[in-house]
Amino acid sequence: MPRSVNHVASRAKRKRILKLTRGYFGARKNVWTVAKNTWEKGLTYAYRDRKNKKRNFRALWIQRINAAARLEGMSYSVLMGKLAKAGIEINRKVLADLAMNNPEAFKAIVDKVK
Secondary structure (H helix, E strand, C coil): CCCCCHHHHHHHHHHHHHHHHCCCCCCHCCCCCHHHHHHHHHHHHHHHHHHHHHHHHHHHHHHHHHHHHCCCCCCCHHHHHHHHHHHCCCHHHHHHHHHHHHHHHHHHHHHHCC
């Protein structure tokens, strides 16, 4: 008995992945094995960088808070220590936003902990 292969499903799978690699350079967009490897590697990068994105944003917030705190004559670590001691629970994301977009509110917070 001849071997039965589901060509419809295999072709659909290949088409789906080739559609996902549209816009890639050279053979990465139209050669099946190269496109599949590129697409799989892209998924790995996407997973890794979802974690790195959080790390990068936290670093950015810390830099912004530090810059604003130094304008008020205080370092980042001293400011965060005094905020904790004063019992002011405000996260770095909000603090960085205040430092950038509402300096007078940030100054009020710094004056409160001084």
